[in-house]
Amino acid sequence: MIVKKYQAPTETQAILLAKEELGNSAVVLNSKTIKQRGIMRLFKKDVVEITAALEEKEFVQAVNEKKPTFQSKIDVLADDEADKKAKNVTVSSGNNAIEAKLESLHSLLKEQMQMTSGNSEEVKAEGEVSENANIKFLKLIYNKMIDNEVDEKYVNLIIEEIENSIKKETTLDNILSAVYQKIILKLDEAKTITVGDKTKIAFFIGPTGVGKTTTIAKLASKYKINEGKKIAFITSDTYRIAAVEQLNTYASILDIPVKVIYSPGEITEALNEFKKFDMIFIDTAGRSHKDEKQKNELFELINSVDENKYDVEKYLVLSVTTKYKDLLNIVDAFKEVTDYRILFTKLDETVTLGNILNIKLYTGASLSYTTYGQNVPDDIEVTNVQKLAKQLLGGNEV
Ligand SMILES: Nc1nc2c(ncn2[C@@H]2O[C@H](COP(=O)(O)OP(=O)(O)OP(=O)(O)O)[C@@H](O)[C@H]2O)c(=O)[nH]1
Ligand SMILES: [Mg+2]
Structure with missing residues (x-):
């Protein structure tokens, strides 16, 4: 295990430094802002310090493949010589390094x-x-x-x-x-929805009542209001009248257009209508994962999207309160969906979070967001793996 600290003006830059040296598998253990004190405040800006870790064998690999541009990136980020030295403080795991x-x-x-x-x-x-x-x-x-x-x-x-x-x-x-x-x-690192050149399509799939629609509203609000993205909704959940109404309510508050589709075949046209949008969130009906027909309809829907045209991401929404055995059953049922990310909801309703680690290790899928309440848009965050690790060890920080 290698543990190192990196300092830079912003967290993103510090992470960049860590990844440049340790490789992409490096994991951020901690992040903090170091405020300059006293007279130094006049000369130096605050910096963000991150602690990153990597398994040894991956480090050797990363060193072997290291690009020569690393030092030049430090040079760009460094304010002065002295600062440069401080940027790369090696801390062995034998030190009392953790914050x-x-x-x-x-x-x-x-x-x-x-x-x-x-x-x-x-x-x-x-x-x-x-x-x-x-x-x-x-x-x-x-x-x-x-x-x-x-x-x-x-x-x-x-x-x-x-x-x-x-x-x-x-x-x-x-x-x-x-x-x-x-x-x-x-x-591992939690993945978030990113917007690139192509229109981003994000499917939200999973069992009934886990919070798919609510989560879509939270994320849409964040991307629309905070990041100014152009967003559209598509829903294939026509099994319950209330389901369409629920999405429509959020859509009208957020001023987001909604298209309802009644069969997988209609998705191409719906997407076409929104092709100028940055992101299209697709709400699906919470189906019993035991129902083969419903399941196949969902797979058909996902497979109908032209992946050359759109950038597709799939979020398997799971409630952390579901029994472990049932969660295993659910993820088995969604095995045919490739490359999905896991999104856990209802962290506010349980005191044990082991399921998150269990399902992560069982599926190998990346974690993404976690939600912890019914409030739209506030009760959602990018899964904080540091906080989660502390909680799993009995730390009382929630
Ligand atoms: N406590 C808590 N409740 C939540 C959370 N997320 C969603 N809910 C609630 O869970 C209930 C179901 O949420 P929905 O968003 O309708 O769930 P869904 O997965 O879309 O449900 P279906 O469309 O019926 O499959 C609602 O009462 C939500 O307010 C959460 O993080 N914590
Ligand atoms: Mg729903």
Whole structure:
């Protein structure tokens, strides 16, 4: 595991620096703004510092393939020589590198460890922790993840990877940051809807009542109001009168045109009508994933879109409150849809978020957004994998 910090005027630039050096598989562990203090405020601007991590083997690969342009990019971003030095601070995972928020998690786990062992002797100062204490600490982390309903097989996978790398001198800090980083790498970066040259088509598919229509309204509002995109809606959900009405209501508030289609064959014409738009959000009927006929109609609808003409993205909307076993069944039923992204809803309705990691690992699909309430447009965010990893480890930051 490689952990490095990068500083730049903006987060995007800092991420660019990290990716240039570590490659595209680098994962952002943390991001913070460093405010200049005192007199320095007059001379230097605030900078954003990100902490990025990468698995070792990928790093070697990235170094081998590294383009020579990396240094020149730093030169462009650097304000002066001294700044340049500060831009690339290597932090081994042996250092107490992870940010303050993790520290509070650390003390929480440590406290609990003292409670369970009943023997505070075992929890000594950093660097003096016995191997026995390390194993106990791992067990505690194991329990936290199981409490969060992470599938036992994934917990074992993560813990075993860490366990094998524990040495005598490994501190509790090392262990906690190693687990935290592993979880973040496994959750991987969340993907968002991007708009390029072609019209973006985003399908929202998934079981009944998970929040597809509400999520479309939230995203459409964000893209229309914040980013000024030209948006249209298409709905194929004609099974319930109320469904069309619901979308129409949001559409009229947001002043977005809606086209209702009654069979997969009608989609080409509907898309054609909106070909000048930046984004077309397609709402689909929540179907029982067990109903073959309904399912095939959905696949037909998706396959009717000419991928040469449009840039297609598919979002499988799932509620995090659905039982794990049912979620597995649902994603199996949607296997025929290729390259979908996962969008979890209703995070406000549960205290255990293990399903997100479970389904991510089971499907291999990218995470995208998470929603946490009924309010349109506020209750949605790009899935925050750092926050999620902390929560899975029992951190109380929600
Ligand atoms: N608590 C909570 N409720 C949500 C969230 N997202 C949606 N809902 C609610 O869930 C209910 C169903 O939302 P819809 O958007 O109609 O769900 P849908 O997937 O379009 O449903 P169908 O079209 O019937 O398949 C509504 O009452 C929403 O307000 C969320 O993140 N948290
Ligand atoms: Mg709906």
